[in-house]
Amino acid sequence: MNEVNSDHPRAESLRIRKKLSEGFRKGLVTPEGLAAHGRGEAFDYILGERTTKEAEKAIEAAAAEIIKAKNPVFSVNGNVSALVCESIAELSERYDIDVEVNLFHESEDREKKIAEHLKDCGVDRVLGVEEEYSTEFSDIKSSRKKVDKRGQKRGDVIVVPLEDGDRTEALVKSGKTVITVDLNPMSRTARAAHITIVDNIVRAMPILIEKIGEIKNAPPERIEQIIENFDNEENLRRTIESMLNRLKKI
Numbered sequence: 482m483n484e485v486n487s488d489h490p491r492a493e494s495l496r497i498r499k500k501l502s503e504g505f506r507k508g509l510v511t512p513e514g515l516a517a518h519g520r521g522e523a524f525d526y527i528l529g530e531r532t533t534k535e536a537e538k539a540i541e542a543a544a545a546e547i548i549k550a551k552n553p554v555f556s557v558n559g560n561v562s563a564l565v566c567e568s569i570a571e572l573s574e575r576y577d578i579d580v581e582v583n584l585f586h587e588s589e590d591r592e593k594k595i596a597e598h599l600k601d602c603g604v605d606r607v608l609g610v611e612e613e614y615s616t617e618f619s620d621i622k623s624s625r626k627k628v629d630k631r632g633q634k635r636g637d638v639i640v641v642p643l644e645d646g647d648r649t650e651a652l653v654k655s656g657k658t659v660i661t662v663d664l665n666p667m668s669r670t671a672r673a674a675h676i677t678i679v680d681n682i683v684r685a686m687p688i689l690i691e692k693i694g695e696i697k698n699a700p701p702e703r704i705e706q707i708i709e710n711f712d713n714e715e716n717l718r719r720t721i722e723s724m725l726n727r728l729k730k731i
Contacts, residue, residue, distance in 0.1 A: 493530070494522065497564065497683060504563025508594045513585075514560045517643070524664040525681050527724045532688060535720045536680040542711035543640070543660045543676045544692040545704045547576065550638035550658070554579045554608075560643050561682065562595045568686035570603030576693055578640075581632035582609035585645055608632040618651050626651075633657075641674070642682050649673040666720045677713055679720045 501518055504510040532540075547553050555569060555578050562569075562582075573580050582595050596607040608614070608629040616634050617626045626648075628634050639652055642662035646669025652659050653673055661674040662682045671677040678685050696704065 494525075497522075497681075500563050501560065504559065507563075507598065508591055509563050509598055510559040511591075514558070518560060521643075521664040521681075524666075524679075524724075527728060528664070528679070529727055530681070532680050532684050533720065533723055535716050535723065536678055536685065537688070538711065539676055539678040539713075539716055540680075540685060540689050540692055541696070541707055543678060544689060544696055545707040546638050546658055546660060546676060547578065547640070547693060548697050549701075549704055549708070550636075552579070552636045553638045553640070554581055554632045554636035555640045556581055556583045556633060556642075556644075557595065557599065558582075558584055558643060559591065559595060562598050565682055565686045566599055566602035566604070568690065569599065572686070572690055572693075573604055575690065576697070579632045579636065580604050580607055581629050582607060583628065583633070583648075618648075618655060641670075644670045644674075646670045646673060666717045666724070671717060672714075675713060676711065677717060679717070 498518075501510055501515060505512075505515060553576075555572065557569065557580060569580055572578055580599060582592050582599075584592060592610045596610045599607050608631055611629075614630045615627055616630050618628060619626070633639055633652075636657065638658045638660065640660045641649060641652070644661050644663065649659055649661060649670045650673045653675070659674045660676045660678070661670050662678045662680060662685050663671045663674075664679060664681060665671060666677065666679045671679065678689075696707070
């Protein structure tokens, strides 16, 4: 497959699409996942394909929650594995975060392919693919109710990028702190999560990794202050205002 011409005005968007199409051919991504990306990309256009100050504030709060967590878990679906597997590996290795495969469109074959892909990218241990450790969240109706006893079932802070609303709501109801990355600030996922990073995951992940490194040795009271000062509802409201203002200018 030809490389994307860096001079193309849509070069970065085309690179992301290429990663997803390659993920589809490898069996990581479903047709529904491709459609979901298209919806997200439309919101990214409105954002200006940039990380906003609101997203940066959410990333800082997410970093603080991950640092504070006893058992943080990063949940991975097909699109996430295709787009940011190297960043997931770096996050897991540097900050001891469990990585767990969790799919809406359940497929044992696809779970295994995603797990192998993550391992090829450098993730040492991938949860969610061994039946002996499988359990369920009773409040989740989709296939995503299946989780790993060692991961999301015992985790206290769960990162669920490119998520579905049902599971986000159920995780919150079960007492988990939920962080999501969702380009749609009006989705159920965005509104139900404790921290919503409205950004493209390929931009957000490197910033999150860097931010954790910046503040991980901060005094506990500083970490608590970052968390307490973050208001997800207000941050989403400001994000929507920013998007509307940009549309008016266009």
